[in-house]
Amino acid sequence: MNKLLDQIRENVTQTQVWKSIFRHGFPNNDANRALVMFSNVILHLHPVRVRRGALKIKFTWCLGGLTFFFFVMLAITGVFLMFYYVPDTRRAYNDIKDLGTVIYFGGLFRNLHRWSAHAMVFSVWMHMTRVFLTGSYKPPREFNWVVGVILLVVTLVMSWTGYLLPWDQLALWAVTVGSKMAEATPLVGNAGPFGPELGMTVNNDVRFVLLGGTVVGQSALLRFYVLHCLGLPLVMALFMAVHFWRIRKDGFSGPL
Amino acid sequence: MIPGGKKEGPQNPQQADVSRRRFFTLMGLGIGWGGFVAALGGTGVGALRYMFPNVLYEPPTVFKIGKPEDYGIGVDNKLKKERQIWVVRNERGMYVLVAICRHLGCTPNWFDDQKRFRCPCHGSIYDVTGNVVGGPAPRTLWRAAISLDPVDGQIVVNFNQRQDPDPKGTDEGLMVEEAGREVPPFFLKI
């Protein structure tokens, strides 16, 4: 029996197809374990070896990694939600209702998306607090801290744009309030300091371009949908790539 | 022409050549980079302008709300849902308050027992004339322009033409003198 299994394994792993995908043997010796790390595009986020201290979680509490994990979770569940959701003010609310009532596991995907979003905001904030408390933003890692701040802001804006999509009362009023704040921006908002003096009206200021109109309506829903599902995730992915790249270049500040 | 040109040029022909080449290099670089920056800037401005729509599909902002005799003295709450306005009538005439909080745009509620408008979002409080008597609102409630239709005698409201005077801080709140507000087209004498 064992001999048969060995034979099958031999036949599979010696094929041209297998070898074209996996460039090394099974990671049961140090050489192959190292090769796994730098021949796999996802795993090579890591170095090949770390200090023993890295296995202790009490320094980072895994907060950065968890934030990334929540982002991946949000991307996956988000794609699933997009199959049923139409950003139309007459349909959006019912589509969300359908998710919870007539689509198998629709509610589960929506709930997972929501909880991951809350968790991501929380973990990104905690991650920042941790990085501050361990002084990990100090030279040479200043710029990576700046990238992290940008990621925090993008995370919050993504949460905010996501809130409009169910088109319920919470959605409408959260965005009404938020867009009124935009209207009060100094210089470029029609209700902000020196805005009217510079010729800002409801038809040409920063709120108008944000909502694509003067009221929170169809154009606002579409804009927020595009930003939430496409624009901001792209920005996020770009800055995440820079963030991780810099961590690998600069190394960890702590006992890792 | 060539000898004349030589006379006018600098003494060292080698030097003239170098500076001429330098001039053309700089000019070429200037035109090249200038064009690049201009094209980039133009694209940026175009992209920004693209984001400002020219045609809007939004609800009408001029509408009729019935005849003056349909409204009694006091605040009429019935058009708040449909049109986002309150129709207010006093002894002198009537005006239309826009039901949008001046703080952050929520819809305040009218409390007839307290004679106050109160906003559920951040607790702004207005009196019946729209003056701010509490909470964070920075300005008084808008009044929309109203007029009488000469044909059927109905009140016409222009939702987008709004009265917005500078209020004065007093110890009772942000106040505007009522006499100055009761002027056409924001007031209908009856």
Added chain:
Amino acid sequence: MAEKETTLGTLPKRDGNSGGLAALIKKTAAEKMGPEDHVLVWPNLVYLELISMLVITAGLLFLSIISPAPLEELASSDTTPNPTKAPWYFLGLQELLVYFDPWLAGVVLPSLIIVGLVLLPYIDPNPRGKGYYTFSERKFAVLGFSFGLALWYILIVIGVWFRGLDWSWYWPWDNWHAHKPITGGLVDLEVILEKTLGLTQTPLVTLGRYAVTVANLLTWVFFLGYYAVGFGIPFLFMRKFYNSLGFVRYNLMMFLFLSMLGVPLKIFLRLLASIKYVLVTPWFKI
């Protein structure tokens, strides 16, 4: 990175691949240590990560099943739910909007927070406390940051648990279904000064829409005086502190720090003295 891992005897020597660049990279403290301090990422760290991902996924699934996402009524612009609360992470901002005008609470203060966070690594010249938890080696930095964090969290807690109908203050034991009576109105600082000091209301000068009265000028003195005193005290009496920062860092840091302290100050003025604005101009009010 791969080039530097050649200490593993079994690996082929690939030093040549980087064209000598690998030799130029300064080795970090971690890399100077011998291989005996190190473990391979596969399997040690990768498995740890896999396990934590599984645990978190299980947690998310559990939460999703026991606590479904809420869906309120269909959006309608004519009725605002009472009270309207933003998601919890924006409630600090919403609470701030009670005390400051929207341009300040909604735009300028959040922007200052972001700018302050971005500048943080550049205005903290203290080389100690890098890579480990410490309070004693960087007291001012930790206290300042914690103060800002605490302020933010307190505002969120107030917004989540202490604000009810009409955004009035409710204690947990209050009846949350009854409206609170209207409390006294709010007064501008310049009106209080006018009343208590008996100052004239006729303007000294009029700049366009801006009629500057004596009381108004006094509020400017208070406002600018707050920053002047704040900038001045460390500059005059804490030279070591000033010298450690230098001119540019000092001014950036003090501006952000004093603005942060000003937020609770204004909140206390509002709560204790019912002051609406400390500074009034036709264009902006603070």
